[in-house]
Every structure is written in structure tokens, then in C-alpha cells.
Amino acid sequence: MLSFILRRLMQTLPVLFGVSLLVFSLLHLIPGDPAVLIAGENAPKEQIANIHERLGLNDPLPIQYWNYMWNIIQGDLGTSFRTGRPVIEEIASRFPITFQLSVYSTIFSIFLGLIAGVIAATYKNSFIDTSIMVIALFGLSLPNFWLGLMLIQWFAIGQTPWLPFSTSWFSPSGWGSFQQMVLPVITLGTAGAAMIARMTRSSMLDVLNEDYIQTARAKGLSERKVIYRHALRSAIIPVITVIGIQFGFLLGGSVVTEQVFAINGLGRLLMNSITNRDFPVVQGIVLVISFTFVIVHLIVDILYHVFNKRMKMNG
Amino acid sequence: MASTKQPLLSVRHLSVSFFTKNDEVKAVDDVSFSIPKGQTLGIVGESGAGKSMTALSLLRLSQPGEIVTGEILFEGENILKKKEREMRKIRGKDISMIFQDPMNSLHPTYTIGQQLREVLYTHEHLNKKQATKRIMDMLQLVGISAPEKRMHQYPHELSGGMKQRAMIAMALLCYPKLLIADEPTTALDVTIQAQILTLIKELQRKLAMSVLIISHDFGVIAEMCDHVAVMYGGNIVEMADVHHLFEKPKHPYTIELLQSLLRKDRHTNEKKVRPIKEPFLRSEENGTGCRFAPKCPYKQEICAKRLPPLIQDEHNHYTRCWIASDDR
Amino acid sequence: MRKEILKVDHLKKYFPIKSGIWNRTVTNIKAVDNISFTVHEGETVGIVGESGCGKSTVARTILQLEQPTAGNIYFEGKNLCLLRKKELRRKRKEMQMIFQHPHSSLNPRQRLKDILYEAMSIQKVVPKARKNEQVHALLQKVGLQPHQQERYPHELSGGEKQRVAIARALAVQPKLIICDEIVSSLDISRQAQILHLLKKLQQDFNLTYLFISHDLEVVRYISDRVIVMYVGQIVEMATTQSLFESPMHPYTHALLSAIPTPHPKAKRKRLLLKGEVPSPVEPPSGCRFHPRCPFATETCKKVAPTLQGTKDVEQNHLVACHYGEDIARNRSSFF
């Protein structure tokens, strides 16, 4: 068990290394001189040289990378070009909001997706199945920023074009209260729910073809027991394995959702920094989000392994 | 059959079909047989002959194949007329089944004990202690050593032979009157096959069950069965007492199969291996005639036109052939 | 004595099992553990054993589909393990293989003629102008119709596909063909035909076969000599007649008696083995068969027997059993 965790950790290290390398090189992909960006187009030469010196831009790249990594390990992600504050502080205050948003959306999509998928598979090829799958297809195809805007129009500001009712149950912006959280979670979680529903259904249908399902029927079990006790138990396994990936998907998607709902999370900070060309902050956020994703993925994997140590599929 | 008593199971004119949008494929076509109490019937045939479908129909688990016509009398009652709820009480209790592939026939994420216990909870009102006792006894009976340990293991921790033993234990937990074994040893090695076959025979005697064995292997059939039915293209083409069938096969298909067996005498006498014309014609392509007609060396005009009836001779030997006679 | 065509010399093939933090090799599956045998030109040698005994690995290692862990393989005196990739590719013309599953051994996107063309063009065995002719000849040789050359594999039955696989192997005019369980996925009536065909082709082209199967009856039908394997080792090797009529190793005995006979009256005494085939990861000490052997003694647990001839029986009947002779002598009282 411990050896599995350690091995999994060992596998994660090169990935984290690659991620940091890529994020580091982002700054060097920028056309032009970062120092000019900071000081402005017309800054005197000495000032530019000064900045070069201060940021270590004169060092050879490997040294720069080494310094960058060394700083990261010490929790230093650099300073913002704009505000002059340490990037880590800027990020720390926003991180919990984005994290919450992603977690709630993940829970929402798993819950909805699993139920819908199981129902669809149970009533395979019926009207219910078809409707669920059509809705899932729509859910998958919706641009989530559009969904967000429409939800705001319909359920927050009470502007309801082509809808027979008008309401302002929920809040169109911000984060914290229930009213504020419902719409962003739906916006962010819908695509994930659709994906999980489709996956659960196909996984269920695969399992229902297995020999041991026939065995369960031959035992004299009712169809309900066959489906819920025998089929679902195996069908859920591939679904669980993608929860980590799903979470990352939503973590990335939160950028858009935060923008639509004016939530002051990492995503919004990221977009502001991109607009302001504040690259240390951009780098920092990309790094933090990716690291979070990798680590959550790792944790889900390990938990899954712990719970399913005995459930290893044979063959 | 010869038995004067009422048979435990008798199947009459059973037909099972698969329906596609505009097509009907007959998997089992007008099959009748019966199994007397305590006896063993073997159904033998090549792949696609409809053996497994016939077996599954006895539990009404032939879906997506639909039972079109016929009746299945189990202890005198037609189980095709029963409600699904009543049918469930028969499955696993009065009629049990073991399947071909022990690797996939047990649920991979439940322990052996859990899977066996489920049968008892479904059919008998036993408390946990009684159930465990019964399971342990049964595991011991099927030759699984250290049953306490095995009960807590998952299928993937057992070898193929062990899994098949566990499957047998599960099938026998409620002391069924009929055990259906669908190719019970095909996925196993010869030495393990010998163990399992011996076990089934032994248990049949101990528990006084009737057994239906499905196999493609004439060796298994000869060893295990009292009566044999040969299936081809969904039909029973020949059915007789096992000694009679092996000594005096009448249907050209049976003769063909028995001749193609690679036995000792074959080694010196190769000429007897007569190639059957390829390609195989699928049964559905042959309209109304005898299913075997396209490949039959003795084919006559009538064979392609009309399906011969299953005719009984004085030895209770049934043959479905227009031209079969004792002198061949 | 006929010319020696294939010589397998102390062949070992281990598959590592990796585990732990550094993914180091913790142990090995000893699929093939130190086996030696020779095959002579024009004969058929059968290898028989239960699943997991390493018989397929032997085939794959001989053809260099797997690198042997130790040991050498000589084909017409040339050590295959020392050949460079390019030389090996040229050498492959001489030895071919036919596989178990007819439906997966043919590329589903190639017509029969393309399959055969390609085989010929890889080894450049036939000038382009004669290719068509050759395809027809090959198809006819294996009992297919020339017009079937336009077919795709899925349009054929299992038996026909296996015939195509045979034709593909023949296309490069090999000397040795390794057949790995080639009839086990066919119906009984098909099996007989394919075996019959193989015998005929052997006479026509002076082929040598190494025939691998779990089915004793099949091996008996086709082979001149038989090798019995158990958990990665050879336990008995003899001419077919000698092996089947006077088996010496208790395992061979058990195998033979385990086959259900298709005669309801022939109920013979059966040597029923207890237990199951041990894992090749940790094979039993001494003689690998001792935990299941009804005659095992202390010696069997400690000392691994070597494959050797016996006085009583004919010369090239080799057995790896400490008590092979005794058992053979007193056969009637045991079985």
C-alpha cells in the first residue's frame, strides 16, 4: 500500500517538473523584452538594465530556471509587475473561492451525472433513455459562458426572453451566499454532468453484458438487485477513475465562470493580469492551478486505490 | 424417453428466435426432450447449434432471444406460464446453472462468501450463522480446502478450477432438482477438467439431481450422460440412449462428427477423415429443408425441400432424417 | 539420422514482474526454464502441455518474437540469437508460424491476394510477373478456390481463414513451420480437415513442423515425436507411439487418462491429480510435479530430476523422473 503511494508520488514528480519548466518558459515565449513591459516603452536604458539585473534576466537560462525553482520551493512566486506585491499573496486570497467553486461543481456533476446515467441504462432505448441522452448531448455542446449568461437573464435579473415566467431567485454575481453560488455551480457543472451521464450509461451497458450478470439472474435475483447490487458496482469503477480529471476540467473552466459571474477568484485575477500583461501573476496562477490539479488527481487516485484494493478487476 | 415415471423436466416444441427489425433468426427450432429424475441428458453440437440458448430458455433467461412457442414442463408445471416473480423462485433453487467461463461468471468485486450468501438470502430464510454453516459445508463438498479462508477471497485470487468449484457450490446451495452445466469444463485444462467432471458426477449421486450437460466434446458427453441429444442448426437431429448413439449413430451429421474425432484408429486410417464441403451454410440461409442438407453426403431431393420429422425407432432412438436407416 | 534443422539449447525465458517504488524487478515468471531439444528435417514434433506451461513462449522465443533470457537457438547450425536485425529478417524466410486465432491472424483490411502478395514481396521470393500465378497456386494448395482471392478475411469461415494463414506461411517457401494451437478454436469437423491438410503439405513441400497444442489427441494424430511440458520444463520426450503406449512420467500418465474418451463403455481407471498447476513464478522445489504426484518421495522434493533415457524402453524415450523406470515397469499395478 505504502509502496503504491510512494510510487505514485514518484510518478508525479517528473510531471510537476515538466509543468514548472513549461510555465517558466512561458515568460520567454513573450515576444519582446519583459523588462520593457515593466518599465514601459520609453524608459531609459539604465532603468531597463536595472530591471534585467534585478530579475536575473542576464543569467543563462538554466541558472534562471534553477533560481525560479528554488524560489518556488521557498514559496516565492515573484512579484507582480503592477502592484509590486508578492504573487503568492495575491493568489492566496483568491484561491479558496476557485477551489470551492470547482469542488461544488464536481459534486454537482457527479451526483446528477450518475443518477441520469444509471436511469438511462436501466431503461435502455426507451423514451426516458433517449431524452436523457439528448439532454446530455445538449449539455455537452453548450458553451458554458453562454449558459451562464442565459441563467443570469432567466433566473437572476428576471429578464426572460422566450420564457413564460420571470424570476430573480438568484444573485447574478459574487460568491459566498447560497443565492450567489447556485448559478455558477450549475454553469460550471453542466458539461461535466453530461459527460459523466454518458460515461455511466455506456459503462453500465457494458457491464450488463458480462457473464456474471447472467449468473446473478440465474441465482434468482430480481432485476432491480441485478442492476443496483451487481451491475452498478462494477460500472461505477471507470466513472470514479475520471473524477480527478473531471475536477481539473472544472478547475480550468472556472476561469470563464468567474468572468461571467464576476467572482473574485483566481480566474478573474488571471484574466485581469493577462489584460495588464502582468506575467509573474499569470505564471503564478497557471502554476498553482496545475499543481492543484496534479495533486488532487493524485489524491483521488490514491483514495481510489485504498478503497478498491480488494476490488481489483482481474484480467 | 423410456422412463415410465413422470420426467422431472420435459420440453415440448420449444422455439427461440432473435428478432431484428425485419428479420427473424431461429436459434432453437422445435426442440423437444425430457430429463427423468436423477438422470443426465447431454446436448452436443458445434458452435452456433443453439445448445446454450436451449439451456438458457429453461431458466427463461434467453433474452434477447425470445421464446416463440413451446412449453417447458418442470415437475408437471409449465414454467413459461409462470409470472416472473414465481420464476425467480425457481432459478437458483430448483433449477441451477453453471456457465462455461468461470473467469467471468463470478462478480469480480464481491467475495466468494458474499456471492454464495446472496443465494441463501434470496431463497431461504436462514440467519447469518446458519447460512455460513451451509456455505462452509457446501464448499467442503465441492472440494475447496480451507473454506473459511476462501469465503473471504475475491474471485481473482482463485485459480480457474477453484472458481468453477465455487460456481458449482453456488449452484448447489439450495439443493436444486436440476443442474444445467453449459460447457462446464471447456475453459479448463484437461487435468482440471477431469477433476470437475468427476466432481459433478459424484455430487449428482449424492444429491440425487438431474443434470443437463451442454458440450461440444463427445468425450465429455460419453463419460457423463445417460441420454444424448445432438443439435444442428437449432434442431435436434438425433437423440438416443448414450450407448445406442455411440454404437449406432443414424444421422449423417452424427456419423460425420464421430468419424472426424481423432481417435487412435484414425492414426492408421486417415482416409476415413472425409472433408465436409466448405463454406458452412448458415442455418437461416436454408429455407424449409433439412438444416444439414447442404453439407450432407447422402442428400436427396426431398432433403432440401422439407424438414424431416424426428422419428422414433423401437429402441427409443430418435432421428431427424429422411434417409436414415439402421443398415448404414 | 536425418539432418538436424532446429536445435534449442538450454533455453530460458523469464518475464520480470516489476513492483515497488523504483519499479524494480522483484521476481520472474519462469515461463520457460532451461529446455533443450532438436528437430530433424521433415519430421513433426509436437509440444503438449496445459495452459501456462510455457509451450507458446517456446514458439515465440524460437522465432525471436521474444528475446531469450538465456540459451541459444540454432537454425541449420546458425545461432539465431546472434543475428543482427537485418540478417534475422532475411533468415525469417526459412521459418514461419501459424497462430491460434484465425480471426485475428489476418489483417482485416487486406484481401486474400494482398495478404499473399505482401508476404511474397517482403521476402522477394517470386518475380513480380509470376505473383498472380503463385497466389492461385497457393490458394489451391490449401484447398481454397482461386476466385476467393478477392475476398476479405471476414467473408471466410474460421477454417478457411486458417487455410489462408497456412498459405501465407507457405508463400515464402519456409523449411520449418511452427503451429501454435492452430486448431483449438475450430469445431471438431474443421480440425480434422486442417490437420489432414498439414500432413499433405508436409509431403508436398518437405516441411518440418513444430506443433504446439494442449490437445493430446491432436498432437498424437499429427506428430512423429512428442514433448510434454510442465511448468516451464520438459518432463518427457519420446516418439509418439512410445509416449502414448508406454508413458513413463506420472504427469504424462495423468494427462492421458484425463481425456474423456468418446466411448461410453470405455470406463478406464483414471489417475486423478490433486491440486492445480503451480505458478511459474515460484515453481515447487525439486521435481516441479512433486506436490501433485501420487508417487512423490523425499528425493522428489529436494532433487530436480534430469531428462534422461531409460534402459528398458527404446533409446530415445527421455523422461525427467527419478522413478520413471520403476513406474514404467510396474505400470499395470498402478494404473
Add this chain to the structure above:
Amino acid sequence: MTKDKSVMNMENRSLISRIFSNKTASISFIFILCLVFIAVIGPYLTVYDPNVPDTSNRLASPSAKHFFGTDHHGRDIFTRIIHGMPLSLYIGVISVLIGATIGVVLGMISGYYGGFIDSFIMRCMDVLFAFPGILLALALVSVLGNSLHHLILAVSIFLVPMFARIVRSSTLAICQLEYIDAMKVLGASDIRIIFKHIFPNIVSPIIVQATLSIASAILTASTLSFLGLGVQPPTPEWGAMLNEGKDYMYQAPHVAFFPGLAIMFVVLVFHIFGDGLRDVLDPKSKK
């Protein structure tokens, strides 16, 4: 069994005839042809100019004159959506072509050779996968600067790991089959085996994945445009239109509604087509 047969028989029929054997696939295929037709011909048929402002007619509601109304500059939204069609399809198709090519080559090499090459390629793919969702594309466009081609590049890279993984696993599955061993035994070279015997047999999952990827590429690209990256106004890119329109949502909901509907429609059609193709080409694959 019977179903398998019919599927098997399809194996070698032309792609088009296989598409038309499936209802979903054929209907959505016709829809896609219509989309392409609109993208090619549409811009020449519209009455209004997509980019010329008409200040007298700002934020007009949908009417017979302006089917989808007008935006805050008084431009006809219907016209702009039609003019955005070729752009979206172009982005979708080109980025999938690039992403798929790279991914397929990497995946086949990885799957066929295994060992160190395999682990190296797959660790690289893991790194790309570690940037969740659109994050990598977003970061790339933000540093490279806003332009259509940077957008396409970013979306392509976003698609590479997915293709590499799918192709790798398909390749591994094919390598298990005996005909690959048969080719090795015949002495075929690696190149021949990879291109003649593996590639043709994994084309089906690739086509299916490519179709579905066009959908996600269009979605990703419009998301980036919505965030103000990539394609810039006044180009009639749907995501960019939505971005502009969202500020006028209170007064004129239609400004944001129709571009979003257009995105959803196109993406939906490709999704349905992808599903249909999966049913015909790759029935055994699991999601």
C-alpha cells in the same frame, strides 16, 4: 453474433456508404454539409455588411428585417453569424488536423515501440494534461499575443495529448493481435508494420475522435475569444460577439442569445455526428 456479422461486413465499405447506413450519422452528416455550404456561400448572399455600423439602428429586436436583431453598433447579428461560420469551421478543422497529426504520430510510436520512448512521450503528454481544461491554451495565447494563428496553435496543442493517448491504446490493442506477429515473422520492417498494418486499423477511432474534437476545438476557441483572447473584434467571431454583447444583456438579451445558440448548434451537430460515426466505425470502443 448476428450483429457482429453485419458490423464486420461493413468493415471494408466506403466511409460514405457506412455513414449512410446509420440514421443519426447520415442526418448529422447532411447538417454538416449544410453548415459547410453556408460557410462557403453564405457570406456572398447576405444583405447587410457584417462590419459597417448603423448607429440609427442600435440594439434592434429581432424582426423580419433583422432576423436576429442588431447589436450595439447596429450591425445585423444574423449577417455577422453567417460571416462567423467559415471562421469557426476553419479554426475547428485546422486545429484538429494539426493536433491529430502530431498526436497520432506520437501515439503510434509510443504504442509500437514501448519501453523508454513510450514512457518519455507519455510523461510529456501527462505534463500537457496537467494544465486543466483551457488553461494551457489560455496561457499560450496570452503570451504569444492575440491572433488567429496563435489561437489555432494553442487549440492544437490542447488536443495533442488526447489523440496521443487514444492512438497509443488502440496501437497497443492492435499489437496484441496475431497478424502483427505474423508480419514480424515474415520479416516486415517496422515502418511497413506501422503504416500498412497498424494505421489502417486504427483509423476508425481516430476519425471518431477527430469529429468530436472539432466540436471541442470550436468550443475552446470561442471560449478564448469570449475571454477577449485570440480573435479580436470587429471580426465576427461568435465568442467575441458574445463578449461584446454581454454588456447589453439587460437592454437587449438577443445580442448575447443568438451567437451562443450558433455555437451550440454547430458543436451539437459535430457531437451527434461523432456519436453516429462511433456507432458505425467503432462499435466496440468504450468511452
